[in-house]
Amino acid sequence: MPPRALPTWPGNRGKGMSSIQINNVTKRFGDFTAVRDLSIDIEEGEFVALLGPSGCGKTTTMNMIAGLEEPSEGEILFDGKDLSSLRIQDRNIGFVFQNYAIFTHLSVFKNLSYGLEVKKVPKPEIERRVQAMADRMSISHRLDQPASSLSVNEMQKLAIGRSAIVEPRIFLLDEPLSNLDAGFRAYMRAELKVLQHEFGQTMIYVTHDQIEAMSLADKIAIIDQGKLMQYGAPLDIYNDPQNRFVANFVGSPRMNLVDGELREERGALHLMLHGGAEIPLSGKVRADFTRDGSVHGGSFGVRPQDIYFGDKRGSNDIAMHGKVEVLERVGPKRLAYLQVQDTLFLAFDDLDRLRVGDEVPFYLPSDKSLAFDMKTGRRLGGA
Template sequence: MSSIQINNVTKRFGDFTAVEDLSLDIKEGEFVALLGPSGCGKTTTMNMVAGIEDISEGSILFDGQDLSSTRIQDRNIGFVFQNYAIFTHLSVYKNLSYGLEVKKIDKSDIDTRVRAMADRMSITHRLEQPASSLSVNEMQKLAIGRSAIVEPRIFLLDEPLSNLDAGFRAYMRAELKVLQHEFGQTMIYVTHDQIEAMSLADKIAIIDQGKLMQYGSPLDIYNSPDNRFVANFIGSPRMNLIDGKLREEKSQLKLMVHGGAEIPLKGQVKSNFTSDGSVQSGSFGIRPQDIYFGDKRSSNDIEMKGIVDVLERVGPKRIAHLQVSETNFIAFDDQDQLKLGEKVSFFLPSEKSMAFDEVSGRRLGVI
């Protein structure tokens, strides 16, 4: 196992900056996900950790040591890629034994470790068969087992589950977490899938356009996003983010929403919007599960009226799309009480609502 310190790292390709001033502290044995949209710089970051790409500025330390001059093959890093990168012309056994043979491990020890890993990955019955005969799901098991068997100090996984079918992907998410605890290895996991990141990682680094947006535990990021990008990116369904102009009328601060709706601001969310007097355009954020129907629960909760435009069944729950002028709110209809086309009152709890600067995207009212 190793700790990793990424210190003010920048990577340029000519005039294009792929990663800009990135700093992360990854503790020994942690599972860290690099999460972001395609092209945001997460794979480039992983490649710099591996030594595949050179660093333009900054440093990357393994257990406090700079390995920038150390060859990739001497860094003892395990890789698992989206396209598996296994030797299809060799047997499953030879794929698993290859790394151990390169390290000149004793043959009897190799056989013991190969069979133990095959058993762990549930591919023992395939050991003597060519890797080319494996299913897609079995190929990914083999790829993970082949990397894990050499006991690397760091495990790098680049979208390893994206080619798997949905059912097996869910199974492998759980399996990867178990394996990580068993092996105790430091893992960096690249993905654009927030469900994978939230379910697997001890910490998540959210990256956009080469810049770190937020770094923290999944729950901290979900409950307290630092900015509008993170708030919009994390959560399924996504957070309601309503943009508008701040205006005070008769001592009542309102968010005048683009499209005609108005949100009268009260309580904590009002204080958050007014915490910076220079902000004129804001984004009001609230998670779908925090919107409620029925009787008002607090004097500071914000009452809205809208038309039930869409009802969408997702497993045991229904998602309601509520139209207020030209603005759409998403909420959960937990009691299956709403009807299409009806006008309903719903409430936005002030204490669970968030305020963002629409221009900069930063969270308001948070120290």
């Protein structure tokens, strides 16, 4: 792994960060609606990830913030002001795209100095700032070389340094790490977090990688088919997903989400799963399913990390029985695939005693299990 760069950047705190308000923004391309009635408040200095599957409207949202696309409806305010009449180059927004946008025929120095020259910064000041940024990015030994001679990893650092050097009020990053190999990607993830802290800029980061979003962002906006599904701090989203889409999208390994019909018999409520198994509901998750009285079918959600084996720990925890189909090593733990009729549950083998083929009891903790309405996908009950 490359060594951490030692010098720190003097930073931008208090020098021109921006808050951004996206108010009821819709973007249509002809008959197609790419973004629907989107509202997000971003505080100054915050690091916000736009997260969602391919084609959900992340880049379109980013382009509207940048001024590259106009909203069909709604408005975007910077520090409470509408900048739509300002030229893009006057908005003071920095970009880093997946494909770098580096001038490969120019030297590393020229790439770094370009934005400052456009702003007519005095020459000695340019030299000082280029040197400081090159030191910060550990590419100062490459300053005189053409950018085309850089490795992919150095190129990525140059792309970030080039945008950061002009100290934009807002930094937009669109999948900036997707071309990197896994090791350097993890390093750059950590490095970006440090840089954001040093630069102090408002950053918006587009990604379809939930691990990247969870580890980097102060807040995540999860988007599906142009609609905002949830906006909040990573842990709040992880612990308290507001709908089935978010529950399914966030978390690794994914949450167990099983669908079925509710059936009540002599006071006992069961979720009859489509694969033939049934979950006897009790405690909090039972109350969640029945709270509004109108739900007949639902999804039951429980994270693999919350299922347990051995002795029952909570009086309302739900006892199940399944066959260990597969054991898969994930780091220091083993992930068990438990077959219950036609339904599979994933759980971590927390006692490290399971063997493939075993028929074992396991427990679903009622207070950590989630209920979703099957029709709308909305969360029932809640934290």
